[in-house]
Amino acid sequence: MKNLKWFVLAAVCILFAVSWFAKASGGDGVDNSVLDAFLVTLAAFLTLAIMSFLYQDNPYYKFAEHLFVGVSAAYWMCLGFWSTVVGNLFPRISEGLSNFFLVPYQPGPLNFFFAIPIILGILLLMRLSPKGGWLSRWPLAFIVGTTAGLNFVRYLRSDFVKQISSTFVPLVVDWQGFGHFFSNISLTAGGPLVMMLTNLVIFIGVFCGIVYFFFSKEHTGVFGKASRVGIWILMITFGASFGYTVMGRISLLVGRLTFLFTDWLGIIG
């Protein structure tokens, strides 16, 4: 069994080298530099390593997973430093630092409030210290508190008040009598019939959905039937969400296969 692992590793290494050589030598009809060929081959092998999890858990999958997490974290941190600390902070506090990092200095009176994010940023990194780890809770508390405060007002306005107002829709749209309605009946999305049906579904859906979550009264009789409709509305909503999720996951697979077939193997144009 141990020999098999080494055999598989050797096979993967040989295949990698062959692929790299084939890409670099223009075997797929495209002129690649040695570095480009290496990067495409590496990306292809990492894709296959991740997909290999579908067969069973294995060291190649774990390597690719850990590499992905590490690279992502490092990428976010580097870009955060260069775009925010170098891009926004240094130009406002020091001409020397601005010149060193080649960003335009913004002269003005020194604002001591800029010391706060510097201190909080340093405290956040204390997480890495075995003894001073508790200090990182202060900036985390600040982040959580600020986000909660900002979101509270915005959510109250957009997700509560505005959503309630969006639910008050007219059940009768563009009504000019039965004669006009039946003579101009159409199934276009913006037509009165479709709009009326849409608004009716919204009204019934919201009403019955709320009834389902009203537990102060026993769900029997008309109330129980409305609650039952509420369950159906919820199930249809979950089904739609699941359908969209499936579509999203298939798209990701299509994306990776397109990469393998196009950039790596070059079998589709």
Add this chain to the structure above:
Amino acid sequence: MVHNNVGVIITLLVIAGGLVWLLVRSFRGKEIDRRVIFLFIMVSVAAPLLATITFKFTATPIVEALYDKIEALPEGSTVLLSFDFDPAMAPEVQPMANVVTRHCLEKNIKIVFMCLWATGQGQLEITLDQVLRRDFAHKIDGVDYVNMGYKAGNEGVLNVIVTDFEKMFPTDVNTTPYGDIEILQGVNSCKDMDLIVSFGGGRPGIKEWILFVGDPTGVPSAGGVAAVVAPQLYPYYPRQLMGLLGGIKGAAEYESHFRERHPNHADMDTPAIIMMGPQTIAHIVIIAFIIIGNVLFFMNRRRGARS
């Protein structure tokens, strides 16, 4: 409408044959390994890609609303495009970003690019390469478009730029000072934008744009999002969200609609339309699996009741 009939027939025959084999095997009471199902999905996605099966799409009202909005914007309007996604979402969201960017450039609309995700900057570069530098090379950086890059802070960034854009973005991505960028003359905050479009699928994304910018300022907001979050955003349409491209289907509808109405872009890349072929076949296979599973479930239950 299917454009490659031979490819479709071969693909469907292969998949249908496999499904019949599975059905027969299941009737005989044999277990099916989950890896067989993975293999089926792989084949049903790979075969249409290799056979290039494509379909024609008609834009739904929610997609058409964004198209019509951009179409109606006068020349010289300013649109903010925010790239709030990462490579994991790129297969779905990049085609949306590309086609909307192409549409804006075609209409001579000025574009302010920015990102709320660090990874968005790399995705933005891909769009600039695939659309702007390839087909609109005459457009000038700083005059017709500007890349403001990424800023950390999620909702904090939006909370600042809703009143003062320069405070958060003192320079563009090339460190050109805000005051020297021609396209930004007269743009003090997001309120000065004619349209905001966010491409994403996570947090922060279009939802945060609605909450922190769209609703407080009244600037029309639209989005292109990964399918996973699309159902959560439909309730905002049409009052808080004027248009939405949901998943790869939304992107394919927009590509189809745009190409049909702009014949000079007939030969543009249409990755979303190409991706919808495998999507359709894969969905047929999944539906077949659900039907087979349910048939077997009820059969087994009946057998159990009899015995």
